Each structure stands twice: as C-alpha cells, then as structure tokens.
Amino acid sequence: MAAPTAAESRAAALGAVSAKWLAAGLSTARADRQAAAEAARLAYRSAGLPEPRHVVWFASPLAGARAAALLTGRRDLPGAAPDPAEEAIAAQLRGQGCPPVIGSAGASVRAAVRTAPWAAARAEAHDLLGPDGWAGLWAACGADVWRLVNDRIATPLRTHLRGELPVHARAVLLDAVGGQHDAGWLAAFDAAAPVPGAPPAAAGGTPAAGPVFTAGPVAAAWVSAAGSGGADAASGSASGIGAGPVGAGSGLGVGPGGAAPVFSAGPVGAVWANLGAGEAALHAVQRLAGLAGVARSSSWWWPYANVAILTDRPDTLHRDNIGRLHAADAPALHYSDGYALHAWRGMPIPSDLVDRLAHLTYRQIADERNAELRRVMLEHFGYDRYLREAGAHKVAQDECGILWRLNFADDEPLTMVEVINSTPEPDGTSRVYWLRVPPQTRTAREGVAWTFGLTEEEYRPLIQT
Structure with a gap:
C-alpha cells in the first residue's frame, strides 16, 4: 500500500482532533469529578484569579442553574412561598460544605475565565495563520463539531432551560460556560496548541502551576511550512503549509503527577517553533487548558469569584440520523437527577406529548393550536x-x-x-x-x-x- 500523501496525512491528523472533541461533546460517560474540579481551578489560575473557595457539583444544568440563582440572589423576593426545589439545592450545597448563603457566590468571572482567554487565543492563532488559514483550521476541526454539539444539542437545551427556570433566575444562563458543549471551538484551538515543553502562562506572562502540553496526533502536521514555506506561514498565509510526519500521542494529555488534562501539541504550535518563536508562542492557547479539562469531563458550569458550580454530563443522549435531538418514546436528553428534555427531530416538545403520540387521532x-407541535x-x-x-x-x-x-x-x-x-x-x-x-x-x-x-x-x- 502506498504511503499517504502530505494532504492525506494532514487531513487525517486534523480529522482525529475533530473526532476526539466530537466524542467529548456527545459523551454520556460518568464524570471524573476530581479531574474536572482540578481543571476548573487551573482555569481560574490561568486567568490570574484566586482559586474558588468552593467547587460544588450538581447532576444537571437545571440544578446547577438553580444553585447559581440561589447563591447570586437571583431568586424569589423575600416573603414568597418556600420553593421545594430551592430547598433541595440548599441541602445539597450544605452537604458539600458550601453554605447556601444568598449572594455569597460573588461576581461572575466568566469573562475572565472563558471570554477573554478565548478571544486572546483566537487572535494569536489568527495572526499566525491569517484569515484564510484560520478559516481553514476552523473548517477542518471546529465547524462540524460546533454544528453537531452546540447548534443541535446546546441550543435546544438552553431553550428548554429558559422554560424550566423562573423568570427571575434566567439571567444566570448568561453566566454559564458550556463545558462539553464548547467542544467545537476547543477542537480548533487543540489543533493550534503549542509545542511540548512550553508551560501554561498565567496572566501577565508568568508560567502558571500545572501541567505542560503533551505531543498529540497532529504535532508536526504542518511543520514543513517553516522549512520550505516559512515565509508564507510567517506572513499569515496557509497556502504554503505542508504536512510532515504525524506525531505520537492521543489528544489531551496529563501533566506531572496526573494533573488536569490539557491540549496536545497541534500543527500551529509546530509552525511557531520552527519559525523561532519557541516557548513564548501561543501562550494564549495554553491558558485554555483548564477550560479544556473541564469540558472533557463535565457539562455546563458556572464560575463565580467564590464558588465554581460544575454539573455532570447527561446519562442518555438520543439523536436522529443527522444529529438532532430525537426520540419517539423517551427523553432525547436525560440527566441522573431526572431532568430531561424530550425532542422530535431537534425541536423540544412537552413531555406529555410523548405519551400522546402513541394514541393520536x-x-x-x-385541534392542536401550536403549529410546530402539530x-x-x-x-x-x-x-x-x-x-x-x-x-x-x-x-x-x-x-x-x-x-x-x-x-x-x-x-x-x-x-x-x-x-x-x-x-x-x-x-x-x-x-x-x-x-x-x-x-x-x-x-x-x-x-x-x-x-x-x-x-x-x-x-x-x-x-x-
């Protein structure tokens, strides 16, 4: 059998990154809570923030949102009738050593933990590859994952959550980080991860405590750009990037002592190294390692100054042949605490409609007035x-x-x-x-x-x- 061409090697390597993150985005495996909690703390440190005093867990995004509403004060006005759901959340918080004090979460730090690092990483990758190169990387690694995970699962879930939460509590959805549902853009940045040996950088350029990046499946996929097409790569054009040997490894690695999972070295990191950028390259992408670690083992989460609220992945996921949430006689998405979303070909439907479908006339x-349900x-x-x-x-x-x-x-x-x-x-x-x-x-x-x-x-x- 003939050896694969450069283009075939590159496509296979980038496809492997995409497949890895699609699997993470669709995973229903039991969460590794310890690893995810450590990764959340790393995300705080990488953003230059103190670690949260408490890291608490809930079984579903709905329960996590209710906990966020309680701890931030986005709840019923004083004097309202007791809410059994809120009382259950308070009991779970106490059981995890976190006093359920209204307003004790502190300010949301989502912008520092998620938004700013994402923007910085994209800017660095964009500067390296140029508009066409970044678009090509996104098309190869991120676009399909984003469509299948964010568009077809996270967006209907958000719609359903808004309907389940009281009006006063819906604002906490703006504080949430997607966890596994951020798999699309994490896939693209994984392919742009730096070369092995460059320690994650904290705010201000100081290396943060934590794991280093490990060699992954696409570590040298574009390395020839620095030798034969380095000028194109340095100027931001992807046209001169070729494919070298595919590196060893398998996706997110672990740091010393089994610390939180991090990005593997991607093709962009190899280009940086061969252009002489060395360990200073792509520090912004390195600072996403904590977010990537949380995404590998949990669902939505809420980062606040004093408390990080993490939630488990679903235990059941049903989709149709084009990836939309779909199940005829069961929840399409189900969590271990019983929270569920019923859907028909991507559209959330009331749970009682599932029972009615079997006996329709x-x-x-x-007589159905809702045109979509009809x-x-x-x-x-x-x-x-x-x-x-x-x-x-x-x-x-x-x-x-x-x-x-x-x-x-x-x-x-x-x-x-x-x-x-x-x-x-x-x-x-x-x-x-x-x-x-x-x-x-x-x-x-x-x-x-x-x-x-x-x-x-x-x-x-x-x-x-």
Missing part, C-alpha cells in the same frame, strides 16, 4: 394516514401522481404528492411515497419537479425508477 392533530404530531401520525382520515381534497392527477391538499385555519395548507414507485418490490407490489411540496403547487408533475430543484417544464425524466 386525526382530530387531536386538527407538525411533530403529523410526522409521527403519518401524512398519508392523516390526509385520508381528515378528508384531504384531490387537487390534480397526472402521470406523475396525485396532488392532495388539506387546509388549516392557522397554518399553511398541507400539500402533498402521492407517487407510486415504478419498480415493483420483490413480492410484486409497488410502494407508495408521499412528498410534501409547497402550498402553491398546482400539479403533481410540478410538485415532483420541485423535489429535484426543477421547474415543471424542466422536469423530463428519461426513465422512471
């Missing part, structure tokens, strides 16, 4: 069955099929083409398919053409399959 669907019910019930039972109107029929339409009072009409597969099944029958088409469709041919991105006049199939 077309009348219940017709669409979920329609997909589960089956469009063909609904059209039959609800009395849809036949609009047109031609050699391509039959066009059906059913009007709703508060939504666009349900318009579908019934088509028959011209290739018989093994038993001699022909399968019927239903294609949803735009409401303004006038003929079955026009509807079928639309599914191919064509006009009715352009649709001239030579063979029907």
